[in-house]
């Protein structure tokens with residue numbers, strides 16, 4: 001277990017582990033994430049990235065250890081966590097009979113966003129979804145669906161943005177816009193926790209990288225250092 005701790009961390013994980021039955025999905029890990037910074041989790045399929053993200057946003061509880069957000073124990077139903085933590089998951093969950101715009105409206109209503117229509121128009125344009133605002137999810141491409149998931153996280157307030165392989169299904173242009181978006185989020189003071197299989201994305205966006213293997217931290221440091229130690233070429 002390695003620790004990267006800071007007194008100013010917005011998100012603070014201490015000794016967090018997760019066991020599913022006999023399977024140790026995540027060994028005890030410490031991790032701190034400050035406002036305006038990004039940590040990338042990197043590792044093969046099944047290395048524990050999504051497990052860590054689910055614990056960080058309260059969608060799963062750790063078997064040992066504690067996850068704290070702004071000093072409070074993280075649980076998904078905590079109003080503070082719901083109000084300040086936005087999540088882009090690894091699967092697409094949509095209402096088949098709601099349009100793209102209606103999905104975003106739902107999110108803005110749930111989070112009492114002011115001037116919601118203007119926000120939605122902006123995010124639709126930024127995600128190149130303006131031409132699909134009235135489309136149902138079933139008629140979208142997989143990349144457009146992924147863009148809708150991102151858009152839903154961006155039309156609501158957030159201090160922590162948690163993303164599970166957000167580059168999935170995006171074409172190179174959309175991936176470049178994703179990287180620019182995450183850099184802008186950091187500049188706005190948002191803390192970004194990201195699981196990715198894409199070294200380039202981590203190099204562009206992350207300040208810190210944690211490499212996992214079989215639920216254990218195997219390398220930790222700047223993305224360039226970690227990728228070099230892992231022998232990964234971007």
Ligand SMILES: Nc1ncnc2c1ncn2[C@@H]1O[C@H](COP(=O)(O)OP(=O)(O)OP(=O)(O)O)[C@@H](O)[C@H]1O
Nearest residue numbers: 020023024025043044045046047048049050051052
């Ligand atoms: N709900 C669950 N029940 C049982 N085992 C699980 C559960 N969720 C995850 N696991 C196991 O925990 C381990 C870590 O899974 P996890 O999804 O965190 O990996 P990952 O690094 O996100 O993988 P990928 O890159 O494929 O998304 C895997 O062996 C997985 O099979």
